Structure formats: C-alpha cells, structure tokens
Amino acid sequence: MATLLCVTLTAAYFLIDVRPRHSGGTWMGYSLGALGAALIVWLALLGVRKRAVTAGHYSLKAWVSAHVYLGLSLTVIATLHTGFQFGMNVHTLAYVLMMLVIVSGLFGVWAYASLPNLLSANRGETTRRQMLDALATLDGQLHEAAQPLDRDMAAIVRLSLEKTDIAGGYWQRVFGLYGGCANDRAIERLARARQGARGPEAETLAQIDALLRKKAEALAFARRQVRITALLEGWTFVHVPMTFALLAALTAHIVSVFFYW
Amino acid sequence: MSELFRIAIVGSGPSGLSAAAHAAARGISHVLLEKTDHLSDTIFRYQRGKHVMATPAQLVLRADCEFQAGKRETVLAQWNADAKAAGVNVRYNAEAKAISGAKGDFSVQLTSGEVVRAETIILAIGTQGNPNLMRCEGAELPHVQYSLDDPAAFVDEHIFVVGAGDAGIENALGLAADAAQGNTIYLLNRSADFSRPKEANVKNLFQARDNGRINVMTDTSPSKVEPGWITLETPQGSNRLRCDRIIARMGSAPPRKFVEAAGIAFTSESAEAFPRLSPTFEGATPGIYVIGALAGYPLIKHCMNQGYDVVEYISGATDLKPADEPILEAKLQGLPGRLSVSEWLEFLRSRVEILYGLSPLQMREFLLDSEVRAFRKGEVIFEKNATGSSLFGIAQGGVGVRIDPKDPSKMVPIGQGSIFGEVGLISGRRRGATIVATEDTVVVEIPRTAALKLMASVPEAREKVNRITTERQILQIFRAGLSPADLKEVIPAVEVMEVKPGKAIIKEGEAGDDIFIIRSGSMIVEKTVGGKEVFLSYVPAGSYVGEMAVIDGSLRTATVKATIRSTVLRLPGAPFRKLLDAKPELRARMLADMTSRRDINAFIETRKDEFGDVVDMYSSVAGFLVDQGIGDATDVLLIDETLCIGCDNCEKACADSHDGLSRLNREAGKTYAKLHVPTSCRHCENPYCMTDCPPNAIQRGPDGEVFISDACIGCGNCQRNCPYDVIRMDKVPPPKPKLWEWMLFGKGPGPGEPDKAWLKTQPKPAVEAPKVAIKCDMCTGRAGGPACVRACPTGAAIRVSPEEFLTVTLLERGSG
Structure with a gap:
C-alpha cells in the first residue's frame, strides 16, 4: 500500500504541472502536506496503541508493519511536499527532524531483524533474574570466604562486593566500557596480595580468586545481555524524542504557514 | 459339653468390642474371642503416638464404648477401661480356625484345640491380618514390609511408602515427623487423585510435601525392587532411585477362605469383593453376622455403630434405625x-x-x-x-x-x-x-x-x-450412523490398555490389524526414512490410528508411540472388519481419513532423496516440543526467538487484560532451535491441575481452555500439581489509573504488572484480598483472541495446537 502511495504521488508530481512551480503552497502541496501531517500523527500513535491492551480484533504486528512502510513513504510524500525548497527556517527544521526520525527508525528495523538472534543465543535458557541470582550467590560465597581475612585483605573482597556495577550508563552498556570494573581491580589486587601469602591464608585467597574469576565470567555474560538489550532499545532514544520535537516543529510549521499566508 | 453362649464375637477390634460391650450392657451371655493377648490388635499395631481419627464427621456414634479422635494410646486405654466397666467376657489368645454348626448351636474351633459354642456368631475379624502384597519383581526382598510399628526406629534412610490410603499417608507423616532422623521419605500413589484417604490426612500430607519433608509422587507405581534401589514407573517414564526400605500399605483383603468356609458368600469373585449381607448384617448362613472392615467398613465409627446395631438385631430388634x-x-x-x-x-x-x-x-x-x-x-x-x-x-x-x-x-x-x-x-x-x-x-x-x-x-x-x-x-x-446394536460384537473384544510414555502401540513394518482409539494422553507417528526416525504427525486423545491395515490388510506403514502415559482402546481387526462390511458409510469415512494419511506418507517418500537438514531439523524440533509437554497440550504459546525483541509486551498485555497480573513468564522455559516454550499454560488434555481442586474451581471452557473460576479458595494444590509451573498464587492488585493519566501526567505504574514500589504507596484495602491461583484462560470472552499474541509487535508470539503445529506440512513451509 505504501509503495503504491509513493509511486502514485511521484507520478502525480511529475505529471501534474502546477504554476508557478511545485511548492507547499499549491493545492497539491496542501494535499501532500495534509496527508503527511495526518500520517505523522497516526505513526506517533503507535506509542499509545502498543500500551493500550483493548479487547477487539487488532494485531500489533500489523500495526508495526504498517508503521514501518507508511513511515518510509513519508520520505517521498514530505519531500514532494517541499517541492525541493529548503532553507534555514522552521519548515526545513520540521523536515530534517522527520528524516532523523525515519533514519533512526531504519536503524530500529535493522536492530529488530538482526539482534533477537544474538539475544537468544547469548542467554540460552537463562533468565535475567537467574543472571542476577547467580551474581548474588557468588557475592554471598565471596562474603563467606572472606571471613577469616584481615582488614586489608577483606578490603579487596569488599571492593568487588560493594563497588561492582553490573550495567552502568547507556554508552557504557553499549560499548562494554567496564575498564575500571571493581571486580577486575579486585582480581588484580588479589593477585599481588597472593604473592606473599603462605599456609591457610594462601588457600583462602586461592579460593577467593577462583570466586572472583567466576564472578567476572558471570558479569561478562550478564553484560553481553545488557549490551544487546541496550542496542535493541538505543535507537528509540533518538526515535521517540525526535518524534516529539518533530510534532512541535510540525505544529510551528503549520501555524506559521497559515498565520503568514 | 462346654457352655453355650448366646453370642460369640470373633475379633475384638472396634466393631467386635462395641458388640461385646453392648451385649454385656444388655446382660446377654457372650464371649469375645481375641487371637492376641490384647484388645483391638489393628489399632494396637498402629504406629506409636498415631492420631486416630473419627470420621465421617457427620455420623453419630452409638455404642457402649466411647470414642473420640485422639492418640492411639488414649483410645486404647479408653476401650480397655470401657470393656472392663461393661463387664465384657474376653478370651485372649483365642484364634478361631473354623466355624461349624447352624443357628442355635455353632461351634468355633480355636487353634488351641478348644471349642467355643454359641447360638449366634458375629464375625468382626477385620482385614488387617491379610495385607495386599506387592507384585513387582523383587517384592519378596526383606526390606519390603507391610506395617510400621515405630517410625522413630529408622535414621538416615531412603524410605518409600507405597499406597496413598490413610495407612500409607499416616506412615509417611510419622516417618517425616522428626527431621532429625534424616530420612528421605517418598509416598507413591498409583493414581493421580487422593480420593480414598481422609481429607485431614491429605491436607497434612500436602503440608509436609510443601515443607519438603515428603516427596509425593502421583501416577507412580514400583516396577522393580533391588537391594538399595527401587525402579518406578512415572508418567514421565522409568526412574531408578535409592531405596533402603519399602513400606507397602496397599490395603488388605478379607481372609476369604475362612469366611467362605463358615458359609458366607461374597458379592463376586473379585479379590476386592465383600461378603453378601442382609440389611441386618446377616450372611448367607443364618445366625452368622459380619460387621466391620470385613463387611466393607474400614472406619472406626461405622464399625462401632455396627457392633451396637448387630447385637440389637440378634436380640430381636426389627425397627432399629441405623445411626445415619x-x-x-x-x-x-x-x-x-x-x-x-x-x-x-x-x-x-x-x-x-x-x-x-x-x-x-x-x-x-x-x-x-x-x-x-x-x-x-x-x-x-x-x-x-x-x-x-x-x-x-x-x-x-x-x-x-x-x-x-x-x-x-x-x-x-x-x-x-x-x-x-x-x-x-x-x-x-x-x-x-x-x-x-x-x-x-x-x-x-x-x-x-x-x-x-x-x-x-x-x-x-x-x-x-x-x-x-x-x-x-x-x-x-x-459416527457414520452407527448405533449401540452395531457394536454388539465389537465391544466385548475391546481391550483398555495403559501405554507407558515412549512405548509403541504400532510398529512400522509389522503385521497387525488392530485399531487403536486414544482415550487419554497422546501419540506421535514416526516413520523410518534412510535409517532416521522422521516425525510424521501428532495424534491427540479422541482420535484413532491403525485403520490402514484393517482396510487393505497391508503391513504397518509407520510407528505410533505414546508421548505421555496414555490409555488406548484396542479394537481387534476381525469383528471390526465385519462391521465395516455391514456399514458402507463407515468404510467411506475411514477411507477418506486413510487417504489423507497416505498423502503424508507419499509426501515423505517423495522427499526421501533431499532429506537432510530440513527434515532432521523438523524431527528434532518436534521431539523437543513433545519433551516440553506439548503432548499434553491442546493450545500452547510458542515464541520465535529470531523475532522476539524481549520487549515483554506480551506479559504486559496479559497483565492488563487480567486484573493486573500476568499469567505468563516470557523468559522462563526451554528453548530449542530458536523456538522458545515460555512458562504459560498448555491447557493440557488431562489437566494435572484439575486432579485435586477441593472446590472444583478448575474447569474446561467451551473453547477447550482450562480456567480457574472465582470459587478458588487459594489452597495451592493446582500450583503444586502443575508439572509446567504455569500457575501462580497471588492477590489482585488495586486498580491502576487510566492509561492516558499515566502517559500525560505520569500517574500510576504504567502498562503491565504494577511494581512493588507502587503497590506500597497504595492504601491497604479494608479486607485483605486472599491469594488465589491464577493461570492463562486463553483470554476467553475477549474478541480478538489472546492478548499476548495480539500485543506482540514482531509476530514472535504464536499460539498453536499441537495437532496443527506438529504436522509434516511444516516441512513444506520450512523448505519452501
């Protein structure tokens, strides 16, 4: 349907000769503009649709599908609406914002098409809750194992127990920026501390080292999951705010056009 | 000549003792014969400190001995005192060997050689002296026992109690009572229900199970006993477990030979039959009366009332009304x-x-x-x-x-x-x-x-x-216009068969012309192609297999085996073929069914050469799904993990369409080949949840959905019985603000199940809502169908019934 719409409108654009030239101000421009504005509002309403679980026949899958194709058709409709007249004004701002929304949406399509596989492959049958529980269990074991240690040694374990962030900020999550991870630092410090250790203390430290390494693995596993999830939702941080900016700019565009007419 | 008593009572259990006490109270000459040196041996042999129950509660006790629920010791002491007070004439160590004579002058031969004479005899010997024995391989081993005297005598053992009657449950509870003994207790019930034992026992058993003290295994029976081990048949297949002791409490049978020799007839040849008695408890020989467990009454209150009643009858009462x-x-x-x-x-x-x-x-x-x-x-x-x-x-x-x-x-x-x-x-x-x-x-x-x-x-x-x-x-x-009369020849030949999971009822390439109807459970059809088992189709309960061989006499073209424990009806081919000849409509109908199955076989044959990954994949996916209980299912939620973006919109939609509580857990559950079976109700053909619902709140709806009605009392039995963990116990949260209020003003917790933080901010209701069982109801009554599927943005969530999904047509889709 979206393709048909684009083809028809493009053909109309070239076939119909409007005077003085193609622009937003002709009858055709208004029609395209009205259609585009209506589409933008409808597309934005997906946010409501997906949250409103109503009775009746609807399929969110169909809505999403229509959202993608009609959203893509906006590139044609809006571009034709401009009549290829751009400038440094609120009108072009609305156009640019719209294109940003669409481009971010395209990234979303790629993400949704390719990332679920990775997500599923990484987690296998482990749930998020189980990942957190696994970490909590390891923390519990570390705490237990650290009981015989003196204050300085215990500080190493405390570093891992108290300062380890599983996820962190968005960029940290996406790019896996856990260079200063407290658990890793604890492993390093422990390695140094172990060199001088003898007897039962050495044994305890070896046990703690093993636990810390296990925790590092569990962390890496959870963080991979967090990374993919972050990638999956990252584009919406552009898509959604830009949509609101677009709606604002669009309102300004429409009001100003009619006000200065 | 020895003394001729008016009444001789054989057995001093609750019924015999009550009869003797009443005879004594009425001043009738009597003798109470007890084979041991104490009264009421059955109760005496109960485990120490056992709580003796007084059921049925609505029954009024009418006897000259008192009886209230209480400890074994208290009850026995009470009876001893009552017997003494009433002046009961007891003869201990007097085991009856045979009864001869007729009304007015019976002789009871004792094992000691003495003879006791009486005008009438009351047989109150019970059945406990004659327990039902285990029949499986190894049942004669010394660690299999049929009674339990002192549960405190065992430590650190793996003990299996076989039989989920009152005796079995009480033994298991006694063994599990003291955790310090360190015993691991299993209770085996060969059926899925607990319909025989007393309610209070079942309740205590479930409590012990929830506390992790007793492992209760339903639908399970032992198949082999070895020193240190036991092999069990469960609905999921065979299981060999460590076992140090087996206590078999599978009921008891009347000592039939002795009773029959006295001239008392039984209702049937069956081992479980009871003596045929008149309403006044008189047997086929006039003058011999049978009461108590031997008459079919295992409950103490019944027995005691009967003891009283029978003495009344003997002394000539005709208008005595029973206590109930x-x-x-x-x-x-x-x-x-x-x-x-x-x-x-x-x-x-x-x-x-x-x-x-x-x-x-x-x-x-x-x-x-x-x-x-x-x-x-x-x-x-x-x-x-x-x-x-x-x-x-x-x-x-x-x-x-x-x-x-x-x-x-x-x-x-x-x-x-x-x-x-x-x-x-x-x-x-x-x-x-x-x-x-x-x-x-x-x-x-x-x-x-x-x-x-x-x-x-x-x-x-x-x-x-x-x-x-x-x-x-x-x-x-x-159907096809058959009437019961047409089946006259077929029905007697029908055999009801239990099929264990994984067992084949039809084997490819073998001869045979029986038809099988699947009554419960389900089957899969497989065919060997190029040395590999290829999954052909799934056969739910209520369908039949094996018709090809009957119609054209060919060899079996595929193997049919059970996915879960199933019950099938076997119809032998010969009488059925006769029926086919007599009923052309039936033949036509079966031919039509057969053609579609032939088509599938033919399709597989044509694809034989290109068999490779696609078919392997398909067969293994089907196998995985069957392992996940799809064999039980009538409708199941599956998630295509190649499409699932993990937005949990399905869970949110579920919560929003069901009082704010989600009935599915997307992440949990098994995954195979990118096909995920989330924790969500499969609407089993034989719902495990339904087996033990006290208020009968779990029902099947018109669309096949299994749902829990408002009658739920929150006992949690269904949650424990569900092998797929799809039932949760929770209370309904307070209503959330409207969606637009959340979107525009940030009111409330937003779509989906409300979080704990928000719930804490809500005022407590005047009456605390009870936790009730909730599970998927397939969104019955909602136009548009299940919310989880409708709310999936990518189409990853699908609902399928196994017979639709597990067909070879998937292959065409998969490769095409």
Whole structure:
C-alpha cells in the first residue's frame, strides 16, 4: 500500500504541472502536506496503541508493519511536499527532524531483524533474574570466604562486593566500557596480595580468586545481555524524542504557514 | 459339653468390642474371642503416638464404648477401661480356625484345640491380618514390609511408602515427623487423585510435601525392587532411585477362605469383593453376622455403630434405625414414591447398573455422598456447556441426549440402569450435550470424587463405567450412523490398555490389524526414512490410528508411540472388519481419513532423496516440543526467538487484560532451535491441575481452555500439581489509573504488572484480598483472541495446537 502511495504521488508530481512551480503552497502541496501531517500523527500513535491492551480484533504486528512502510513513504510524500525548497527556517527544521526520525527508525528495523538472534543465543535458557541470582550467590560465597581475612585483605573482597556495577550508563552498556570494573581491580589486587601469602591464608585467597574469576565470567555474560538489550532499545532514544520535537516543529510549521499566508 | 453362649464375637477390634460391650450392657451371655493377648490388635499395631481419627464427621456414634479422635494410646486405654466397666467376657489368645454348626448351636474351633459354642456368631475379624502384597519383581526382598510399628526406629534412610490410603499417608507423616532422623521419605500413589484417604490426612500430607519433608509422587507405581534401589514407573517414564526400605500399605483383603468356609458368600469373585449381607448384617448362613472392615467398613465409627446395631438385631430388634438414618431421611425427603430409606437404597442398588456390586451398607455410605433427584418428563437435567463433572445413574425412567442443538426433537435415548455424564470423570470438560428427561425420571447424582471412590473400591462399577464409556467413545469417533446394536460384537473384544510414555502401540513394518482409539494422553507417528526416525504427525486423545491395515490388510506403514502415559482402546481387526462390511458409510469415512494419511506418507517418500537438514531439523524440533509437554497440550504459546525483541509486551498485555497480573513468564522455559516454550499454560488434555481442586474451581471452557473460576479458595494444590509451573498464587492488585493519566501526567505504574514500589504507596484495602491461583484462560470472552499474541509487535508470539503445529506440512513451509 505504501509503495503504491509513493509511486502514485511521484507520478502525480511529475505529471501534474502546477504554476508557478511545485511548492507547499499549491493545492497539491496542501494535499501532500495534509496527508503527511495526518500520517505523522497516526505513526506517533503507535506509542499509545502498543500500551493500550483493548479487547477487539487488532494485531500489533500489523500495526508495526504498517508503521514501518507508511513511515518510509513519508520520505517521498514530505519531500514532494517541499517541492525541493529548503532553507534555514522552521519548515526545513520540521523536515530534517522527520528524516532523523525515519533514519533512526531504519536503524530500529535493522536492530529488530538482526539482534533477537544474538539475544537468544547469548542467554540460552537463562533468565535475567537467574543472571542476577547467580551474581548474588557468588557475592554471598565471596562474603563467606572472606571471613577469616584481615582488614586489608577483606578490603579487596569488599571492593568487588560493594563497588561492582553490573550495567552502568547507556554508552557504557553499549560499548562494554567496564575498564575500571571493581571486580577486575579486585582480581588484580588479589593477585599481588597472593604473592606473599603462605599456609591457610594462601588457600583462602586461592579460593577467593577462583570466586572472583567466576564472578567476572558471570558479569561478562550478564553484560553481553545488557549490551544487546541496550542496542535493541538505543535507537528509540533518538526515535521517540525526535518524534516529539518533530510534532512541535510540525505544529510551528503549520501555524506559521497559515498565520503568514 | 462346654457352655453355650448366646453370642460369640470373633475379633475384638472396634466393631467386635462395641458388640461385646453392648451385649454385656444388655446382660446377654457372650464371649469375645481375641487371637492376641490384647484388645483391638489393628489399632494396637498402629504406629506409636498415631492420631486416630473419627470420621465421617457427620455420623453419630452409638455404642457402649466411647470414642473420640485422639492418640492411639488414649483410645486404647479408653476401650480397655470401657470393656472392663461393661463387664465384657474376653478370651485372649483365642484364634478361631473354623466355624461349624447352624443357628442355635455353632461351634468355633480355636487353634488351641478348644471349642467355643454359641447360638449366634458375629464375625468382626477385620482385614488387617491379610495385607495386599506387592507384585513387582523383587517384592519378596526383606526390606519390603507391610506395617510400621515405630517410625522413630529408622535414621538416615531412603524410605518409600507405597499406597496413598490413610495407612500409607499416616506412615509417611510419622516417618517425616522428626527431621532429625534424616530420612528421605517418598509416598507413591498409583493414581493421580487422593480420593480414598481422609481429607485431614491429605491436607497434612500436602503440608509436609510443601515443607519438603515428603516427596509425593502421583501416577507412580514400583516396577522393580533391588537391594538399595527401587525402579518406578512415572508418567514421565522409568526412574531408578535409592531405596533402603519399602513400606507397602496397599490395603488388605478379607481372609476369604475362612469366611467362605463358615458359609458366607461374597458379592463376586473379585479379590476386592465383600461378603453378601442382609440389611441386618446377616450372611448367607443364618445366625452368622459380619460387621466391620470385613463387611466393607474400614472406619472406626461405622464399625462401632455396627457392633451396637448387630447385637440389637440378634436380640430381636426389627425397627432399629441405623445411626445415619436421619441424614439419609433428610436427603430423600420430597422425592416421589414415599419409600423408606432402606427401600430407596435397595431401589437404587437394584436398578442402577454400576451399583449392583454394592452391599446395603456400602449403599448407605454411597448415598451419604450422593443426591437422588427426580425430574418430570421434558425437564432438562443439564444443559450443554454447563459446568459440572458429576456422574448420573438412571434409577427409573429414561433420558435423551440432544444431538442437534437446532432440532430439540433429535435425541439419543439412554435407558434405565445406565449412566450419563461420565465424560466429566475423564477430562473435566464441560457437558457435551443437553440431557432431557424423556419420561418421569429418578436419577442418582454422584459427585466426581464420590464416583472415583466408587470406581476405586468396587471393581464391577469400574468395569461398567469403562464399558459404557468405551461404547460411547467408539460411537462418537466413527459416527457414520452407527448405533449401540452395531457394536454388539465389537465391544466385548475391546481391550483398555495403559501405554507407558515412549512405548509403541504400532510398529512400522509389522503385521497387525488392530485399531487403536486414544482415550487419554497422546501419540506421535514416526516413520523410518534412510535409517532416521522422521516425525510424521501428532495424534491427540479422541482420535484413532491403525485403520490402514484393517482396510487393505497391508503391513504397518509407520510407528505410533505414546508421548505421555496414555490409555488406548484396542479394537481387534476381525469383528471390526465385519462391521465395516455391514456399514458402507463407515468404510467411506475411514477411507477418506486413510487417504489423507497416505498423502503424508507419499509426501515423505517423495522427499526421501533431499532429506537432510530440513527434515532432521523438523524431527528434532518436534521431539523437543513433545519433551516440553506439548503432548499434553491442546493450545500452547510458542515464541520465535529470531523475532522476539524481549520487549515483554506480551506479559504486559496479559497483565492488563487480567486484573493486573500476568499469567505468563516470557523468559522462563526451554528453548530449542530458536523456538522458545515460555512458562504459560498448555491447557493440557488431562489437566494435572484439575486432579485435586477441593472446590472444583478448575474447569474446561467451551473453547477447550482450562480456567480457574472465582470459587478458588487459594489452597495451592493446582500450583503444586502443575508439572509446567504455569500457575501462580497471588492477590489482585488495586486498580491502576487510566492509561492516558499515566502517559500525560505520569500517574500510576504504567502498562503491565504494577511494581512493588507502587503497590506500597497504595492504601491497604479494608479486607485483605486472599491469594488465589491464577493461570492463562486463553483470554476467553475477549474478541480478538489472546492478548499476548495480539500485543506482540514482531509476530514472535504464536499460539498453536499441537495437532496443527506438529504436522509434516511444516516441512513444506520450512523448505519452501
């Protein structure tokens, strides 16, 4: 349907000769503009649709599908609406914002098409809750194992127990920026501390080292999951705010056009 | 010549003791013969400190000995005191060997060689001296025992209690009572229900299970005993477990030879039959009376009342009303005919087929659980799709089954003596058809648990119900204008078979012309192609397999095996072929079914050369799904992990359409080949959750969905019984603000299940809502179908029924 719409409108654009030239101000421009504005509002309403679980026949899958194709058709409709007249004004701002929304949406399509596989492959049958529980269990074991240690040694374990962030900020999550991870630092410090250790203390430290390494693995596993999830939702941080900016700019565009007419 | 007593009572258990006490109270000359050196050996041998129960609660005790629920020691002390006070003439160490003579002068030969003479004999010997033995391989090993004296005697053992009757449950509870003993206790129940034991015992058992003290295994029976090990047959297959001791409590049988030698006839040849008795407990030989467990009454209160009653009868009472008379009178009030209670009992017993095998005493107890109802001609007994799982027996008149909802005059008659409503016993589905009284009719309505109890304790009733269900099932499956008369030759040849999971009923390449109807469970059809098993199709309960060989005499073309424990009806080919010759419509119908199955076989053959990954993949995916309980399912939620973006919109939609509580857990569950089976109800063909729901709140809806009604009392049995963990216990959260209020003003927790933080901010309701069981109801009554599927943005969530999904047509899709 979206393709048909684009083809028809493009053909109309070239076939119909409007005077003085193609622009937003002709009858055709208004029609395209009205259609585009209506589409933008409808597309934005997906946010409501997906949250409103109503009775009746609807399929969110169909809505999403229509959202993608009609959203893509906006590139044609809006571009034709401009009549290829751009400038440094609120009108072009609305156009640019719209294109940003669409481009971010395209990234979303790629993400949704390719990332679920990775997500599923990484987690296998482990749930998020189980990942957190696994970490909590390891923390519990570390705490237990650290009981015989003196204050300085215990500080190493405390570093891992108290300062380890599983996820962190968005960029940290996406790019896996856990260079200063407290658990890793604890492993390093422990390695140094172990060199001088003898007897039962050495044994305890070896046990703690093993636990810390296990925790590092569990962390890496959870963080991979967090990374993919972050990638999956990252584009919406552009898509959604830009949509609101677009709606604002669009309102300004429409009001100003009619006000200065 | 020794003294001639008026009454000799054999056995000093609750019934014998009560009889002796009453005889003493009335000053009748009597003697109480006890084979051991103490009274009431059965109770004496109960485990130490055992709580003796006084059920049924509504029964009034009428005896000269007191009896209240309490510890074994207290009860025994009370009885000893009562016997002494009443002046009972007891003779200890007097085991009866044989009884001879006739009314007025019987002789009881004792093992000591002495002879005791009496005008009348009361046999109150019980059945405990004769326990049912385990029959599996290794049952004779020394660590298999049939009683438990002191549960505190064992430490650090793996103990299996076999039998989920009262005795078994009490032994298991006794063994588990002290955690410091370190025993691991298992209780095996060969059926899925706990319909025989007392309610209080079942409750305690479940509590112990929830506390992790006892492992309760239902639908499980032992198949092999070895030193240190036991092999069990479970619905999921065989399982070999460590085992140091087996306590088998599988009931007991009457010492039949001794009783029969005294001239008492039994109701049938079956090992579970009881003596045939008159309403005054008199057996076939006049002057010999039988009471207590031997008469079919294992409960102490019944026994004691009978002891009192029988002495009254012997001393000439004719108008003595049993203690439960007022209850039954109230029940039967308002029915036509003005019959007395005992006339009603005989009326029902002699007219309803499944009750033929019951003694008058069993009838009394049976009627305490059931209702007798009268309907005028044309009255509806129940409507199609109504809820209800009780069984009906027709005592008088007849009913009609409406087979065409549009034309009420089209009816299949069911006559007097027969039963209806039996489908409810099997799968708990709603009523399949409307039943109308075609004349003035009297029916007896038996609740599901009472019916199961009846079938468990009276083998003839079980056989009759089985025969009737078989006949109706065959008629329903083949339809094609068959009538019960056509099946006359087929029915007697039908065999009901239990099939273990993974076992084949038909093997590819073998000869054989039996037809199999799957009554419960499900089967898969496999074919070997190029040395590999290829999954052909899934066969749910209510369908049949094996027709090809009957029609064209060919060898079996595929293997059919059970996915879960299943019950099948085997129809031998010869009588069936005769039926086919007589009924061309039936042949045509079967040919049509056969053609579609041939097509699948042919399709597989054509693809033989290109068999490779696609088919392997398909077969292994099908195998995985069957492992995940899809064999049980009628409708299951699957998630395509290549499409799932993890937005949890399915869970949110589920919560928002069901009072704010999600009934599915997307992440949990198994995954194979990117196909994920989330934790969500499969709407099993034989719902495990339904097996033990006290208020009968779990029902099957018209679309096949299994749902929990408002009657739920929050006991949690269903949650524990569900092998797929799909039932959660929770209370309904307060209503959330409207969606737009959240979107515009940030009010409330937003879509989906409210979080704990928000719930804490909400005012506490005046009456705390109880936790109830919640599970998927397939969004019944919501236009558009299940919310989880509708709310999936990428189409990853799908709902399928196994017979649709597990077909070879998937292959075409997969490769094309």
